[in-house]
Amino acid sequence: MRPVRKVLVVGGGTAGWLTATYLASQLAAARPGGIQVELVESPDISIVGVGEATFATIRQTLATIGLDEDQFIAGANATFKQGIRFDRWVRTPGGGERGHYFHPFALPSHSPGKPDLLPYWLLDHGPIGLSFAEAVTIQSQVVDAGRGPKRLSDAPWHAPLNHAYHLDAARFAALLAAHGCKRLGVVRHAATIERVELDETGAIACLHTREKGPLRADLYVDCSGFRSLLCGRALGVPWHSARDILFNDRAWAMQVPYERADAPIPPYTIATAHEAGWTWDIGLQDRRGVGYVFSSRHTSEERAEEVLRNHLGRVAEGLPARLIKFEAGYRREPWCRNCVAVGLAGGFVEPLESTGIALIELANYLLANLFPAVVEDFEPVARVFNRVVVARYETIFDFIKMHYCLTRRRDSQYWIDNADPESIPASLRDKLAMWRHRPPHSTDFIADFEMFLPSSWQYVLYGMEFRTDLSARRTLYDRVVEAQREFAEIQRIAHFAKGDLPDHRALVQAMAARA
Ligand code: FAD
Numbered sequence: 001m002r003p004v005r006k007v008l009v010v011g012g013g014t015a016g017w018l019t020a021t022y023l024a025s026q027l028a029a030a031r032p033g034g035i036q037v038e039l040v041e042s043p044d045i046s047i048v049g050v051g052e053a054t055f056a057t058i059r060q061t062l063a064t065i066g067l068d069e070d071q072f073i074a075g076a077n078a079t080f081k082q083g084i085r086f087d088r089w090v091r092t093p094g095g096g097e098r099g100h101y102f103h104p105f106a107l108p109s110h111s112p113g114k115p116d117l118l119p120y121w122l123l124d125h126g127p128i129g130l131s132f133a134e135a136v137t138i139q140s141q142v143v144d145a146g147r148g149p150k151r152l153s154d155a156p157w158h159a160p161l162n163h164a165y166h167l168d169a170a171r172f173a174a175l176l177a178a179h180g181c182k183r184l185g186v187v188r189h190a191a192t193i194e195r196v197e198l199d200e201t202g203a204i205a206c207l208h209t210r211e212k213g214p215l216r217a218d219l220y221v222d223c224s225g226f227r228s229l230l231c232g233r234a235l236g237v238p239w240h241s242a243r244d245i246l247f248n249d250r251a252w253a254m255q256v257p258y259e260r261a262d263a264p265i266p267p268y269t270i271a272t273a274h275e276a277g278w279t280w281d282i283g284l285q286d287r288r289g290v291g292y293v294f295s296s297r298h299t300s301e302e303r304a305e306e307v308l309r310n311h312l313g314r315v316a317e318g319l320p321a322r323l324i325k326f327e328a329g330y331r332r333e334p335w336c337r338n339c340v341a342v343g344l345a346g347g348f349v350e351p352l353e354s355t356g357i358a359l360i361e362l363a364n365y366l367l368a369n370l371f372p373a374v375v376e377d378f379e380p381v382a383r384v385f386n387r388v389v390v391a392r393y394e395t396i397f398d399f400i401k402m403h404y405c406l407t408r409r410r411d412s413q414y415w416i417d418n419a420d421p422e423s424i425p426a427s428l429r430d431k432l433a434m435w436r437h438r439p440p441h442s443t444d445f446i447a448d449f450e451m452f453l454p455s456s457w458q459y460v461l462y463g464m465e466f467r468t469d470l471s472a473r474r475t476l477y478d479r480v481v482e483a484q485r486e487f488a489e490i491q492r493i494a495h496f497a498k499g500d501l502p503d504h505r506a507l508v509q510a511m512a513a514r515a
Contacts, residue, residue, distance in 0.1 A: 002375040004218040005035055010193065010207070010230060011223030012041025014051055014169060015343020015360045017176035019221050021065045022364040024184035027371055035371075037185070040207070040215055042192040047173055048225055048344065050253050050324065052282050052289045053081055053269045053351070054164040055358035055451070056105045059157045061365075067179060069156040074515035075175040077168040077284045079508050080150075080267045082106075082143050082161060084353065087272040090465055091408040101131055101463030102143070102268070103353075105162040107455050108136035109490050118439050118458060120483035122470050127487050132462035135487055138494035143267050145498040148507035152514075160497075164354070166269070166282045166289075189215065193224075196234035203337040204230060218375060221367075222341040226326065226348075231341035237331045242397050245423055246328040246404075247414070248277055248350045250301065252308050252321045253291035259315060267504045271352060273407065274307050275299065276414040280351060285508055293350055298414040326350075330393045335382035338375070340367060346389070349396050352403060358451060362392060391449035398428040399452050399460075405432075406464040435461065439468050 009020045016039055024037040062072060072078060083104040090098040110116060117136050120126060126135040134140045139161055142149070150159035180186035191209035199205040207215045222230035231237050243249065265283040272279045277294030292308040299307075301323060309316045330347030334340060341347075342363040349355045366388060372381045404418035405428075417423065431444060440457045461468075470477070477483075502510075 002218070004372055004375060006217040007035055007037050007219045007221060008207070008215055008217035009037065009039040009221045009223055011225060011343070011345070012039060012173060012177065012188075013047035013223065013225055013343065014173055014357055015225075015345070016041060016221075016223035017173050017180060018061070018065075018357070018360050019223055019342050019364050019367070020186045021176050021180040021184055022061065022361075023368055023371075024180060024186050025065050026368040028185055036187070037180075038187040038189065038215070038217065039180070040189040040191050040193065040209065040212075043190045043211075044192055045227075047170065048324065049169050050251070050289070050291065051169050051351070051356050052284070053166055053280070053354040055354055055361075056162050056164045057358055057361050058164050061361045063157045065176075065179065066183065067175075068515070070511045070515035072165075072175065073508055074512040076165075076172040077286060078165045078172075079265050079284055080148050080504060081164045081166050081269060082139055082149050082267045084269045084271055085143075085266075086403075086463065087270060089271075089273045089278075089403065089407050089409070090463070091410075098465075102133050102140045103456065103459045103463060104133050104137050104139035104143075105164065106137040106139040107162070107453070108458070109486065111486065114486055115477075115479040115483045117483055117486060119470055119477045120480065120487075121462075122439065122468050123474060123477060125480050125483055125487075127491060133459050136490065138490060138497050141494040142497050142501060146264050146267065146504055147498060147501040148267060148504045149501070150507070151500070151502060152507060152510050160501075163267075166284055168284055168289075191215070193229060196230060198234065201337070202235070204234065204339055218338065219372075219378075220339045222339055222345040223343045225344045228331070228341060228345040230339045231331055231334065231336060231345055235336050235339060237333050237336045237341070239327075240329050240332050242328040242330075242349075242393075245397055245401050245425060246350055247295035247297060247418065247423075248293045249325065249327055250296050250304065251291045251293045251324045251326070252301075252305050253289070253324060254308065254312070254316065254319055254321045256288040256290050256312060256315055256319060258287065262505065264503075265505045265508070269354065272311065273409060274311070275412045276304065276307075278352065279308060279311055285505075285512065293352070295414055298412070298417070328397070330390065332390070333382070333386050334363070334389050335378075335385045338378060340382075340385070342367075347393055349393065349400060352400050353396075353452070355396050355400075355451060359389075359392065359396075362451070363389060388448060391446075392451055394425075394427070395445075395450050395452075398425055398431070399457065401425065401428055402432070402457070403460060403464070406461070406466055432466075435466070435468055437469060437472070439470075
């Protein structure tokens with residue numbers, strides 16, 4: 001039996017540094033039986049540099065790695081993200097535009113012994129004129145008031161309201177690198193891999209680098225980005241494309257200054273629908289990250305850049321934009337022989353619900369907890385890893401696609417094609433059919449395979465004005481007075497929270513100053 005003693009991570013983007021720091025913090029060489037973690041990154045090939053909105057799981061990940069929250073806020077230029085505001089996605093049945101809706105990270109309020117509020121909201125017992133998210137959580141109103149999710153005095157990584165962060169991808173990778181090398185014993189090689197040598201079984205034998213000669217390990221983690229140097233190019237693991245479900249395959253990205261140094265920072269991502277895609281708008285401390293994700297089958301690159309610049313207006317004048325090409329999909333066997341692909345090397349989902357970094361976190365969690373003690377265990381461990389990762393991709397595709405097929409936008413071929421039943425996976429069609437007569441429930445999902453909780457499906461469904469008709473079962477929901485008391489209590493707490501929680505920009509500046 002050959003013990004696994006050394007892991008070599010290839011790539012120094014978000015995937016590479018998150019993986020190296022996570023594995024080192026969980027399996028470090030300092031402990032008996034621990035492993036040595038090394039990372040090789042090219043000094044000449046830059047990181048993708050987008051990917052600036054995270055998922056709520058990031059708090060646990062960063063706490064596990066041992067980062068300090070204030071230092072993270074200061075070092076990564078980070079701000080708080082409490083959800084996503086979808087602008088111009090909802091159309092009335094007549095084709096008119098309805099402003100926006102919010103997908104919050106907070107769960108719907110549900111006190112023990114009290115009724116589940118969703119059926120009562122569906123049966124019009126909720127507060128008049130409030131959307132589902134506004135009626136069942138305080139978070140919509142907190143973000144509308146520009147508040148952060150916590151007070152300065154709250155414990156690190158803890159907050160009354162669930163949240164993630166926005167961050168500067170380049171600064172985040174540099175922060176993780178410094179932490180990994182100084183605190184966690186990660187060894188960094190600045191070198192470009194020129195050739196991958198395979199052994200007689202087809203596994204990776206050695207990586208030949210220009211600057212450092214051959215590098216060897218027991219297990220290789222491919223975080224080389226879209227190149228997929230090890231998993232895709234050297235091992236030839238096939239790609240499973242999802243381009244017939246998720247059409248977007250290009251993005252124009254820009255970094256935009258604030259018009260005033262003290263401009264308010266929205267504590268959420270803004271996703272605005274356009275003629276052939278949507279724009280993201282992410283507020284960091286000293287700039288915005290903005291981009292237009294679009295389908296090259298439905299518009300030209302020139303027209304897409306024009307749409308982005310028109311959307312931004314005067315602030316975009318003279319600013320450079322960068323074009324990024326991609327395809328939705330994943331490697332069929334992200335763990336193959338002695339190589340695990342993590343990050344863009346393993347797959348890609350367009351960033352509508354910011355799943356990229358969350359998928360890296362999932363891979364790290366699985367890798368650390370399933371970590372094989374001996375090389376002979378690679379195959380069975382790989383089977384478990386691959387089953388979970390592939391299932392996650394498939395369920396994420398369903399969730400993202402749901403945004404496109406529910407909008408009722410039909411103002412361009414892009415939106416018409418997105419609603420074509422042929423492009424909607426059968427698993428999603430089934431869900432939507434059932435949810436016409438009852439709302440989503442946790443039993444619709446296999447929890448280990450899901451990234452999104454049932455509440456996220458509910459927020460998006462009802463934000464998009466999907467109709468679940470409960471009238472035939474109206475008599476089952478006879479706790480109307482209790483439900484209405486709960487709805488009123490949520491509004492009372494929302495009013496209090498808006499006064500209690502600090503302004504978002506003031507909060508991040510105070511945390512950064514304290515670091
Ligand atoms: P990269 O950042 O591309 O890193 C690749 C690394 O490999 C580099 O260090 C490079 O030097 C190294 N490398 C490559 N070749 C060699 C070689 N021959 N030798 C040595 N080293 C080599 N995710 C989110 O969670 N939220 C978002 O909002 C989000 N938005 C996105 C928007 C767009 C338009 C795109 C394209 C992606 C977005 N993502 C988002 C995904 C996110 O950007 C990625 O998951 C994340 O940045 C990880 O990238 P990576 O580390 O896999 O690859």
